[in-house]
Amino acid sequence: MLNTTRPPSRLSKYLYQRQQPQRNQPFVPFSQLQQQKLLQFKLISLLHNCTSLTHIKQVHAHTVRKGLGQCCFVVTKLIRILIKFDASMDPYPLLIFKQVKRPNPFLYTALIRGYAQQGPLSMAVYFYNRMRTDGVGPVSFTFSALLKACTAALDVNLGMQIHRQVISIGGVTPSADHYTCMVDILGRAGRLDEALTLAKSMPVEPHGGVWGALLGACRIHGNPDVAEIAANYLFELEPNGIGNYILLSNIYASAGRWEDVIRVRKLMRVKGLKKIPACSWVEGEKGLIHEFFAGDMTHPRSTEIMHTLEDLMDKLKLCGYWPNLSSLPYNMNDEDKKQILMTHSEKLALAYGLLTTSAGCTITIMKNIRICEDCHLLMCGASQITGREIVVRDNMRFHHFRDGTCSCTNFWDSDAQAKGTSYSSIIRVDFSSFVESTISEMRTVVFHVHCFFSKSLKHGVVIPSVSGPGKMRIKNLLQAGAFSK
Structure with a gap:
């Protein structure tokens, strides 16, 4: 049961200030105030503390009982939290949306953003078109969310069309975020020269996200020359952004430019920058969260974990799996690369999940950095061989692996x-x-x-x-x- 008798501690100051009557204003009783704005903030505070979909649904039920089922402020936050809990593919967010008679732009944008993150693109476009049909004007965040959906689906034509609408629609000024999405779309599609031209000619000052998108596209297509241009801008805007240095180093390594790799790594040492260690979390027995680092053999059940992982690898190899050695852009022999890939943190977390959960259960893994190409490929195969759904949340998005495919359409590769x-x-x-x-x-x-x-x-x-x-x-x-x- 939800306890609504005592407000969350972070609202105490708000409560105190709101209970003090202002000069020349009538005093509003606390009970009436609670039924108005205060209850909305309180429900949102409860949503932030939810740890499962069950808790979120309890808050929603309480919201409806209190007569706030039509409050776009609360419902928007509710849908965003549901999406954060990876429920955008569930009909529940849509049921909540349909109950709102007059949705505002932010409520539509929450749904569009959800489908942009999880797919499919068609649903994001559907709600954008419905938004305009219903006479609800899109806001800047709406276009950003829709452009991100186009990026995920690599739909350059639709992205260009939406970008033109941003420019033509009155009241919405194209922002650096909009141009970031366009640079990302063009770059991922291999149109690096167009992406570079757009980044240099955009009417607003580009931030790190613009050049970061271009640098990431250069990693995909193996273009160290354009990558160097983008990285130089990033080093000025984000001098301590270690990820930019690592990405440029990897691009040089993939191109075999080892002298440039040494130069970038030396620059990192001079600046005192250290790489963040890859770490993955998975829920094990009795609801305990287990943490794994790359190459970490300190877990009490490490021997069992490695046996489980080796057994999985043997089954995958019978089906044609072969380690993607390009995931490690290091100057070392193939056998050493295989050993390093074998003990990536997400692989260890997967093996522990297979070891400790019953057959058919979904395995959910959280990772602090992006999943590598080889681990992505392995997760696809593991989902098919084990008959399990595997969910990996990295620092970019959710990946749902089912029957050998991923919800990102395996776009990582x-x-x-x-x-x-x-x-x-x-x-x-x-x-x-x-x-x-x-x-x-x-x-x-x-x-x-x-x-x-x-x-x-x-x-x-x-x-x-x-x-x-x-x-x-x-x-x-x-x-x-x-x-x-």
């Missing part, structure tokens, strides 16, 4: 980002016409590989992004037409 919209798929390779001495007993082999459709290719040709010993063989088979979806 850099190869896929460079070519088009990616997805995970089971590719069946027929070796009957390509018998070799080493595989004479094989007729059909199933490879679970990361694939994408290139928008620039004709006839919907599927090109696999494959690493490992069989890479050239698979590419030869592809050219010979041996792959069928």
Whole structure:
């Protein structure tokens, strides 16, 4: 039961000030005040302290009982908290929205932002169109949320269309955030020159987000020259932003420019900047939260965790999984890279979740930095092999892994980002016409590989992004037409 008799402590000052009658104003009884604005703030304070969807629904029920079910201020916050708890794909937020007779721009924006984070893009566009049909004028945050949805879906045309609407609609001035989204969309689509031109010519002063988006796009497409330009702007705007230095260093490393890597790392040491250690959290037995660092073997059940992880890796390799060594842009041999990838914090957290939770249970992992490409690929395969839903919340977004696919459409993969919209798929390779001495007993082999459709290719040709010993063989088979979806 919710206790509404005592206000939260952080509202005490507000209560005291509001109870003092102002000169020439009638005194408002406390009970009446509580039924008005105070109760709204109190409910929002309760929402911030909710730790589960059940608690949030209790607050919503209390909101309706108190006659605040039509209050856009409270309902907007309620929907935003629901989305934060990863419930945007649940019908509950929509049911709450439908109960509001006169939604305001901020309530619409909360839904648009939710679908921008979780997908699908079509729902974000639907609520934007409905917003305009209902005569509710969009605000600056509305366009920012919608442009972020276009970025996630890599829909450049829709993004450009929305950007033009921002410029043409009166009352809304394009902000640096709007241009950040456009630079991000163009950059991710491989149009780096256009993105750079836009960043340099935008009518408002660009902040770090603009150049950060361009730097991230250069990481995707492997362009160290444009990356250097973006990084120089970032070093001036955010001199202590360690992530910018690390990203530039990784771009140089991927391009084999090791002298530049040493130069950037030396600059980090001079500035006293240290890399934040990767850390993941997962809920274990009795609701206890367990913390894992990369390469951390101090957990009491480390031996069991490694056995579980090795067993999972063996099953994945039978389905064609091969470690994505490009996730580690370091100058070291492949075996050392494999060992480092093996003990990434999210992999350890996943293994512990598999070890301690019952079959069929969803495994939820939180991570303080972005999930790497190899871990993303492994999570896709693990969700298919184990039949479990795996949810990973990194510092960018939620990733829902179900049946070998991710809710982000596997857009993380850099190869896929460079070519088009990616997805995970089971590719069946027929070796009957390509018998070799080493595989004479094989007729059909199933490879679970990361694939994408290139928008620039004709006839919907599927090109696999494959690493490992069989890479050239698979590419030869592809050219010979041996792959069928």
